[in-house]
Amino acid sequence: MRCLVVAALGAALAGNLAFAAEAPVQATANAPAKSAFGPTAVGQKAAQFRADFEKLKANTTTRSAQLDAVREQTVRNVNAYHTLVGGIRSRLQMGSTPGNPELLAQWAQAQTQLTQIDADIATLNTLSAQVSGDAGTSSYLLENIRAAYGLSGALEEDHRNLRLLEDEVNQNAIVIDRALQNLNAEINRQQQYVTTERTSLVQLAADINAGQSFPANARRAIPARAVATVSTQSFADKKPLVVIKFDKPDVTYEPALYQALSRALERRPDAVFDLVAVSPDGGNPSAARTDADAVFASMPNMGLPAERVVMAAMGSNSAKTPEVHIYVH
Numbered sequence: 001m002r003c004l005v006v007a008a009l010g011a012a013l014a015g016n017l018a019f020a021a022e023a024p025v026q027a028t029a030n031a032p033a034k035s036a037f038g039p040t041a042v043g044q045k046a047a048q049f050r051a052d053f054e055k056l057k058a059n060t061t062t063r064s065a066q067l068d069a070v071r072e073q074t075v076r077n078v079n080a081y082h083t084l085v086g087g088i089r090s091r092l093q094m095g096s097t098p099g100n101p102e103l104l105a106q107w108a109q110a111q112t113q114l115t116q117i118d119a120d121i122a123t124l125n126t127l128s129a130q131v132s133g134d135a136g137t138s139s140y141l142l143e144n145i146r147a148a149y150g151l152s153g154a155l156e157e158d159h160r161n162l163r164l165l166e167d168e169v170n171q172n173a174i175v176i177d178r179a180l181q182n183l184n185a186e187i188n189r190q191q192q193y194v195t196t197e198r199t200s201l202v203q204l205a206a207d208i209n210a211g212q213s214f215p216a217n218a219r220r221a222i223p224a225r226a227v228a229t230v231s232t233q234s235f236a237d238k239k240p241l242v243v244i245k246f247d248k249p250d251v252t253y254e255p256a257l258y259q260a261l262s263r264a265l266e267r268r269p270d271a272v273f274d275l276v277a278v279s280p281d282g283g284n285p286s287a288a289r290t291d292a293d294a295v296f297a298s299m300p301n302m303g304l305p306a307e308r309v310v311m312a313a314m315g316s317n318s319a320k321t322p323e324v325h326i327y328v329h
Helices: 002-015 041-094 101-148 156-210 254-267 285-298
Strands: 242-245 273-280 309-316 323-328
Touching: 041 101, 041 156, 101 156, 156 254, 242 254, 254 285, 254 323, 273 285, 285 309, 285 323
Parallel strands: 273 309
Antiparallel strands: 242 323, 273 323
């Protein structure tokens, strides 16, 4: 199944984003038309438009080269990531020691590879913004070319040059628009892929801690815990180990939470944790409580016994959105 995922992603990267798949726009050098009185004003404008278009075409070529480089890098990162994850799952399937340090090291490498894929997405976002800027430049250039038809004092040759240039700009605009659509679609796909794999990595970490693989539906459900309402003074002198801000849908907190808990338990194997639902003053406390319940449910899957987590709730005049704070008790 993993091989199919890699193949599908590689095919998407290889097929959906190529600027070069479009027919190249042929450059045509247009010298300003001359009359007995020298170059006309319209002819000079047409020559300037031609120079601007040549710069725009050069940008299109540069974006294509950048895209090829990002695509190749992403394919390498995806393959490396699935090689690491596949190796971990194979060893767990055969049975391993709980918290095997070799598997934990490979898990950390897999997380690094996934972070690299995330960085590739950031590069694609930058490239998308640049292509969007090229699309705006193309539209502006096209408007100026069409406006030049209405200027007086032009020769027939001037209008002929403007028509040729207008056709070339239109063709190049199609290439830019299609590339922008494909880029944005690929960014969305890869963002969903990374989100899914981050969740998978959290589950994989729990399997490593247990020394064997468990089906997702076999993970034990965690019963609801009593929550005590406390004041902000209760934790005023404590620095939180983790602060999770739920300021957007689908906040990805599991990898950072797992690392923080692992480091804390390395220092204090018998540590107990306070998990605090923090709601903004005047906000809805139930929203923070729901988020805290979700965080609490994920902690045992990371190898932390549920009985070593104490839940609480409090309001805060500094919080802007629901938050979850975790302290070492």
